[in-house]
Amino acid sequence: MASVFRREGTKFFHADFRDAKGIRRHRSTKVTNRKEAEKIAAKYEEAAQKRRTFAQVKQVISDFHEELTGEKVKAVSLRDFINDWLKEKEAETKPSTMDFYRSAATRFADFIGTQDNGDIFHVGRASVVQYRGDLLKTMSSTSTNHHLKCIKMIFRAAKKNGIVAEDPAESVDTVRKSEEGTERLPFELDDIKKVLALADDEWKSMILVGLYIGQRLSDVAKLEWSAVDLDSEKITLVTTKTGRRMSLPIAAPLKNHLTKTPKEKRQGPLHPHAAAVFAKTGKVSTLSNQFAKLLAAAGLREKVSHTKTKSGRGAKRDLNALSFHSLRHTAVSLLKAAGVDQATVMEMIGHESEQMSAHYTHVGEESLKKAAAKLPDIVSE
Incomplete structure (x- = not known):
């Protein structure tokens, strides 16, 4: 008893x-x-x-x-709480992150559906674990953990607000990152030339900019002519991912490419179509797919299937070793091969953390220019 x-x-x-x-x-x-x-x-x-x-x-x-x-426990639907949580987050979160929160939260609500009566009070740990497994069927471990982090935030807020007594997501562990097929490899220069030969003018420009300034697809897509100073041979930008302001030297091959654009047309985005796609969605997935098709046409990766099979859109996204991000790795490899020191390489491509940035603040503009000068000319060779 x-x-x-x-x-x-x-x-x-x-x-x-x-x-x-x-x-x-x-x-x-x-x-x-x-x-x-x-x-x-x-x-x-x-x-x-x-x-x-x-x-x-x-x-x-x-x-x-x-x-x-004598008080009835008020039923709060998962969807209603998520909507309230999203409204609260909107004031403190940048738009691109909010897009992800909405997508991840809606996906979870759709998965729960009428399970547990659709009431957040009744959502248990088993449902969260089951959802984690469902995510792994269609995305990488990194993306799965990213979605899971969002769900954990939702339930932490629910517990803090007294909506639930226990957090069902608190003890759900993230999944171990898969080692297989996740490494991004640098391009061979001959392979970049193959892709350039097949690319239209805008993609050719994006590839050259991506290679010579070593930045991500999102930053290349939204780059404006106002950020380009051909006289002082510098490109100034604020990175999308880290919000870091960077002033990067323009290597001679890239300057030669950029000067081909008449002065009267040097306004607005460097790559209008890509900029419009990124501005509309806040994502680079469409552009990534376009680049993947270019790589496939050049024989550098398998063609993307659009059928609902294991290799189609409904299956786990293939983490190909070559992607636009590989241009960033290529820039690093070329600089290191040319004998450029680690500090300068890190300053050229941008730092992943504040700690790393603080460690390399001593790198000067002259060192960056010398490093850029060591990059090979893949256009005129």
């Missing part, structure tokens, strides 16, 4: 009861009145011995709360 006791140093009574296997359990009742605590302890034991599901146990506690206080 269930009983209660008070631990030294605590004001709440704890329940002492046995589960269906006869194992003794202790749980705080969160009340200071002995009679109320004894009733709660009895309910704990009843729920434990009847092998009830997580949702059923929660319902028992909800009903008992109403019995004790």
Whole structure:
């Protein structure tokens, strides 16, 4: 029979009861009145011995709360709470991140659907674990963990606001990152030339800019002519991912390419189509797919299937070793091969963390120019 006791140093009574296997359990009742605590302890034991599901146990506690206080536990749907959470986050979050939050939260709400009555109070750990497994079927471990992080944020907020007593996502671990097929490789120069030969004028320009300034596809896509100073041979930009302001030297081959654009046309974005795509979606997935098709046409990766098979859109995204990001790795490899020191290389491509940035702040503009001068000319060779 269930009983209660008070631990030294605590004001709440704890329940002492046995589960269906006869194992003794202790749980705080969160009340200071002995009679109320004894009733709660009895309910704990009843729920434990009847092998009830997580949702059923929660319902028992909800009903008992109403019995004790006369107040009914207000049902809050998962979707309603997510909508409120998104509205609250909007004021403190940049648009591109909000797009991800909306996508990730909506996907989770769709997955839960009518499970657990669609009530956030009834969503259990098993549902979150099941969702994590569902994500892994269609995306990489890194993306899965990114989505899971968003779900954890939602439930932390729900617990903080008193909507749920326990956070079902708190003890759900992230998945171990897969080692296979995730390494991004640099291009061979001959392979870049093959792609350039097949690319239209805009993609040719994006490839050259990506290679010679070593920046990500998003930053290349949104680059404006106002950021380009051909006289002082510098490109100034603020990176999308880290928000870091950078002033990068323009290598001679890139300058030769850029000067081919007449002065009267040097306004607005360098790459109008790519800039429009990125501005509309806030993502580079469409541009990444376009570049993947170029690589496939050059024989550098498999063609992307559009059928609903294991290699199609519904399957896990293929982490190909070659992508636009490989141009960034190529820039690093070329600079290192030319004998450029690590500090200058890191300053050229941008730092992934504030710690790394602080460590390399001593790199000067002249060192960057000398490093850029060592990059090979893949256009005129």
